[in-house]
Amino acid sequence: MNESKINALLENLKQPDEILRRQATHQLWKIWFEQKGTTGLEKIRQAEVWLQGGNSREAEGVLTQLIEDLPDFAEAWNRRAVLYYITEEYDKALADCKQVIELNPIHFGAIHGMGLCYAAMGDLSAAIRAFRQALEIQPYSVENQRLILECTSQL
Structure with a gap:
């Protein structure tokens, strides 16, 4: 990740201009989702399809495998945290959130x-x-x- 670009985006989040903040937010999410290229992004999308279809266990399996394959992919941990939150497994969600922050403060x-x-x-x-x-x-x-x-x- 380009540290100077990320720092500029973080500064934009603190600006009074709502459009600038929204763009910065979008760009940061884009960077995080695309951190591991198309392979990581495709797996996250696959898990989202499973989750939206009501199959949280399949989604969990995809995300857990992605985390095992790419343990430094913060967004994979974050997506699994979201899944655990949705399924009311708050301890697991919290643990995954903490891992995300460890990787991406x-x-x-x-x-x-x-x-x-x-x-x-x-x-x-x-x-x-x-x-x-x-x-x-x-x-x-x-x-x-x-x-x-x-x-x-x-x-």
């Missing part, structure tokens, strides 16, 4: 996902910390701001 999606997992597991203080951490990268994220308020009101 600026992955705001995984940090947000950690917050969602903590909230679902009833650890609202940890959820708030995660959403705040995500806001450090994406300070204009209305979703993270809203979730902080929701969790705070439940404490």
Whole structure:
């Protein structure tokens, strides 16, 4: 990954211009999904088709194999975290989110996902910390701001 390009995109996430932020967000997701070229991207898409078709076990199998083949592919871990979150396997989702962040500390999606997992597991203080951490990268994220308020009101 081109570090200077990523740093510029991260700076764009902090700008007041909504279009600039949206473009930066899109570009970062594109970089993350395409990190391992077409092979990795095709496997992620295959898993998404299985998941959308209601076959989470097949999707999990595809993503687990992809992680075994490419253990440094952060987005494979993130997609499996999403799958685990959807299937309410929050401990597994949280573990995968943590692995994503280990591989890609600026992955705001995984940090947000950690917050969602903590909230679902009833650890609202940890959820708030995660959403705040995500806001450090994406300070204009209305979703993270809203979730902080929701969790705070439940404490």
